[in-house]
Amino acid sequence: MPRRPDVTTVEIIGGPEKLEVGLQSYDARWAEDYLYHRRRILAALAAVDVDVEHIGSTSVPGLAAKPIVDIVVAVPDITAEEEYLDELLAAGYELRVREPGHRLVRTPTRDVHVHAYERGDAAVHEYLLLRDHLRTDADDRALYEGVKRALISQRWDDMNAYADAKSEVILAIKARAKARR
Known part of the structure; x- marks a missing residue:
């Protein structure tokens, strides 16, 4: 089946949202929450x-995190929304972001974010690279947590701005992870 053109703009359903959650010490329940939602998504x-x-941070034992479990789902064709997005919405997730190459759905309680990308998208590789490196490198894990703690103490009118503020340290950590491979 031929690929359709993807969306060309960023649509954030509901507009910017103020960051209203803080960091919590690592909680083993995050892994359990992931497994529950993994089963739900696969079904x-x-x-x-x-x-x-x-x-994301909830996938790294020992790392403080916002209590929002992030999950990535790699789909065969990001433009074939009827094959995955409709089903995720029917399963109770809500659409939050539609942008080129990426869709984000979340739980109504906003404690689980499901990121859909096309299989082979570099973003999936980058998420896994960072996760796997932070799971094994205590120094970079401590560095990342320190940056997050410093940033979370500031006022953020948009969660995306908080995420963007972490970009520099994330890029540095990923560069070390790539050099180590």
């Missing part, structure tokens, strides 16, 4: 060949 997408991974 909803049983007809689609997908990969599902726990990403």
